[in-house]
Amino acid sequence: MTRFRSLVRLVLRRIGQVEMVVAAMILMGIVAMIVAQVLLNAGLGNPITWELEAGAYGLVWLTFLGASIGLKYMRHVTIASFVGKLPIRLGSAVRAVTFALMLWTLYVLIRELSPIMEIEARSMTVALPIELPRSYFFSVPLMISCALMVPTLLLYLLEALLGVFGAKQDDLLKPIMGSRP
Amino acid sequence: MIWLLLVILGVLVLFEMPVAFALPASALLYLLITDSVPPMLVVQRMASGLESYVLLAIPLFILAGNLFNSAGIAARIFDFAVACVGHIRGSLGHVNIMASVIFSGMSGVAQADAAGLGAVEVREMKRHGFSPEFSAAITAVSSIIGPIIPPSGIMIIYAVLADVSVPDLFLAGIVPGVLMSLFLMVAVYWLAKTGRIVAPVVPRKTRKEVSVSLWRALPALFAPVFLIAGILTGYATPTQLGALIAVYAIFLGFATRDLNFKFLWGSIKDTVVTCGVLVIIIAAATPFSAILALEGVPQQLAGFLLSISDNPLVVLLIINIALLIFGTVMDTTAILLVAVPVLVPVMRTLGIDPVHFGIVMVINLLIGTLTPPFGILLFVMTEVAKVRYRALLRQVAPFYLPLFVFLIVVTYWPALSLTLPDYVFGR
Numbered sequence: 001m002t003r004f005r006s007l008v009r010l011v012l013r014r015i016g017q018v019e020m021v022v023a024a025m026i027l028m029g030i031v032a033m034i035v036a037q038v039l040l041n042a043g044l045g046n047p048i049t050w051e052l053e054a055g056a057y058g059l060v061w062l063t064f065l066g067a068s069i070g071l072k073y074m075r076h077v078t079i080a081s082f083v084g085k086l087p088i089r090l091g092s093a094v095r096a097v098t099f100a101l102m103l104w105t106l107y108v109l110i111r112e113l114s115p116i117m118e119i120e121a122r123s124m125t126v127a128l129p130i131e132l133p134r135s136y137f138f139s140v141p142l143m144i145s146c147a148l149m150v151p152t153l154l155l156y157l158l159e160a161l162l163g164v165f166g167a168k169q170d171d172l173l174k175p176i177m178g179s180r181p
Numbered sequence: 182m183i184w185l186l187l188v189i190l191g192v193l194v195l196f197e198m199p200v201a202f203a204l205p206a207s208a209l210l211y212l213l214i215t216d217s218v219p220p221m222l223v224v225q226r227m228a229s230g231l232e233s234y235v236l237l238a239i240p241l242f243i244l245a246g247n248l249f250n251s252a253g254i255a256a257r258i259f260d261f262a263v264a265c266v267g268h269i270r271g272s273l274g275h276v277n278i279m280a281s282v283i284f285s286g287m288s289g290v291a292q293a294d295a296a297g298l299g300a301v302e303v304r305e306m307k308r309h310g311f312s313p314e315f316s317a318a319i320t321a322v323s324s325i326i327g328p329i330i331p332p333s334g335i336m337i338i339y340a341v342l343a344d345v346s347v348p349d350l351f352l353a354g355i356v357p358g359v360l361m362s363l364f365l366m367v368a369v370y371w372l373a374k375t376g377r378i379v380a381p382v383v384p385r386k387t388r389k390e391v392s393v394s395l396w397r398a399l400p401a402l403f404a405p406v407f408l409i410a411g412i413l414t415g416y417a418t419p420t421q422l423g424a425l426i427a428v429y430a431i432f433l434g435f436a437t438r439d440l441n442f443k444f445l446w447g448s449i450k451d452t453v454v455t456c457g458v459l460v461i462i463i464a465a466a467t468p469f470s471a472i473l474a475l476e477g478v479p480q481q482l483a484g485f486l487l488s489i490s491d492n493p494l495v496v497l498l499i500i501n502i503a504l505l506i507f508g509t510v511m512d513t514t515a516i517l518l519v520a521v522p523v524l525v526p527v528m529r530t531l532g533i534d535p536v537h538f539g540i541v542m543v544i545n546l547l548i549g550t551l552t553p554p555f556g557i558l559l560f561v562m563t564e565v566a567k568v569r570y571r572a573l574l575r576q577v578a579p580f581y582l583p584l585f586v587f588l589i590v591v592t593y594w595p596a597l598s599l600t601l602p603d604y605v606f607g608r
Contacts (some may be wrong), residue, residue, distance in 0.1 A: 024453060027244065027449060030424070031424045034420065035424055037421070038421050038425060055237045056233060056237065059231055059237045060232065063461055063464065064228075065453070066460070067461035068457070069454055070454045070458040070461075073454055075454050075455075076202070077199060077458055077512050077557070078198070078199045078200070079194050079557075080555070080560060081194075081196075081555070083196065094197075098196050101202075105206040105209060108220060108224075112225075137232075139228055142227060180451075181447065181451045181454045
C-alpha cells in the first residue's frame with residue numbers, strides 16, 4: 001500500500017507541476033498583455049481591443065487551475081477547529097467524511113456542468129481575435145479543475161481511511177506538492 | 182428553511198472542510214434536501230461569477246507584493262522605518278506599524294503581508310530583544326492596515342459586489358488606514374510606557390543614516406506613489422496598475438540584484454496558489470448567494486433591520502456587532518460574498534454612502550481576522566513566529582480596544598473616508 005501511495009503521489013506531483021507551468025504562463029501572459037495594452041494606448045493611441053475580455057477569461061483559468069494546485073499544497077482556507085485535537089482514529093474518521101463530502105460535491109458539479117457546457121458552447125466570444133465558444137472560459141475550466149481535484153481528494157480520502165484503521169500517521173495526509181510553493 | 186443552509190455550512194466549516202468546498206457543498210446539500218431549485222441553475226453561476234476584469238487586479242497585486250518580498254524590499258523598508266521611528270518609546274513596535282503602512286502600498290492581502298514582511302519584522306524584533314509573542318502580535322495587528330490602504334484585494338471584491346468604483350474605495354481607505362496606524366502606535370507607546378512590554382529603544386539615527394536608509398528604500402517607495410498617482414490621474418485602471426507595479430518590481434529586483442530567476446519563479450508559484458485558494462471562494466460562494474437570493478433573504482433581512490430602527494446610526498451599530506460576531510467564525514471573503522448583496526441595498530435605502538459602508542465593512546472584517554476562535558492572522562503568525570496560540574492571543578488582546586474605538590470613529594464619521602474621494606473625483 002505504501003508503494004502504491006508513493007506512486008500515486010509522484011504522478012499527482014507531476015500533474016501538479018504541469019498545472020503550475022500552465023497557470024504561471026497564463027499569469028505572466030496576462031501581465032504582458034496588460035503592460036502592452038498600456039504602452040500601446042499611451043504611446044501609439046492604439047489600444048488592444050480584446051484586453052478586457054482576454055484578461056477576464058485569463059482570471060477564470062488562473063483561478064480554477066490555482067484551486068487545483070492549492071489542494072495539492074493543502075493551502076485552501078480552512079478554519080482550524082477541534083478536529084486536530086481529537087484522538088487520532090476519530091480525527092481521521094472525521095477527515096474521511098469531509099473528503100468524501102468534498103468528492104460528492106465535485107461529482108455533482110461535474111454532472112451538472114455537462115449540459116451547461118453544451119448551452120454555453122452556443123454563444124461565442126465577443127472581442128477576441130479568434131471567435132471561440134464561451135464555454136472554453138467558464139464551464140470547461142471549472143470542469144477541468146474539478147476533474148483534476150478528484151484524484152487528489154481520492155488519495156487524501158484513502159490516507160484518512162488508513163488512519164482510521166490504525167496506519168502510522170507520519171506519512172499520511174501530507175501535502176502532495178510540499179508545504180510551500 | 183434557510184436556517185438549514187446556514188446550519189449545514191456551519192457544521193462543514195467546523196469539521197474543517199475548506200471554505201471553498203463548504204460553500205457549494207452546503208448549497209448542494211440544501212438543494213438535495215429541499216428540492217427547491219434544480220442544482221444546474223446555481224452551478225451555472227459558479228464560473229461566470231468570476232467574469233470580471235476588476236477582479237483580475239487581485240492576483241496582480243498579490244504578485245507585486247510577492248515580488249517586492251522576494252526582492253528584499255521588505256528588509257529595506259524595515260530599515261527605513263527603524264531610522265525614522267525606532268528611537269521612540271515602543272521602538273520596533275512603531276517600526277513594525279510604519280513598515281506595514283509603507284508595504285501596504287504594494288500588497289493588498291493581509292495574510293501575505295503577515296507572512297512576507299511579517300517574517301522580516303518578527304526576526305528583527307526578536308533580535309532587538311522583543312518577546313516572540315509580542316513581535317508576532319504586533320505583526321498580526323499591523324498587517325490588517327495592508328488591505329485598508331490601497332491596493333486592497335478585499336476592497337476590490339466589495340467594489341464588484343456593491344457596484345461601486347474601485348478608485349473611490351481605494352482613496353477612501355487612505356485616511357482611515359493612516360489613522361489606524363496612529364491608534365496602534367499610541368497603544369504600543371502606552372504598553373511600553375507602563376512596562377507591559379519589554380521594548381528596547383534603538384539609538385536615534387543620524388541624519389546621514391536616515392538619508393542612506395531612505396535612498397535604499399526609495400525605489401520601493403515609488404510603488405505606492407505610482408499607484409496613487411495612477412488612480413488620481415485616471416491614467417490607468419487599478420488592474421493595469423497592478424500589472425505595471427508587478428513589472429516594476431521585477432525590473433527593480435533584477436536591477437538591485439536582489440531578485441533572481443529562482444525567486445521570481447517562487448513568487449509566481451506563490452501567486453498562483455494564493456490566487457487559486459482566495460479567488461475560488463468568490464466562485465464557490467455564488468451557489469450559496471444564489472440560494473439566499475432565491476429564498477428572498479435580502480428582502481427579509483432588510484425588512485427585519487428596518488423594523489428595528491430606521492435610524493442609520495442604530496442600523497450601523499447592529500450591522501457592526503453582527504459582522505464582528507460572524508468575523509470570529511467565518512472567512513472574510515465568504516462573509517463579503519454573502520453579506521454585501523444583502524446589506525448594501527439597505528444602506529442605500531438609509532442614505533448611507535456605499536463607499537463609506539465599504540470602508541466600515543472592510544475594517545470590521547479585518548478585525549475579525551484577529552479575533553478568536555478562528556482568526557486567520559493568528560494562525561498565520563503562530564506559524565511564522567513559532568509561538569503558541571494562547572500566548573499570542575494574550576499579546577493581541579490589548580489592541581482590541583483601540584481597534585474597536587477606531588471602528589466606531591470610522592463608522593460614525595463618514596467624512597473621514599469620503600472627503601478624499603469627494604474632493605478628488607468631485608463625487
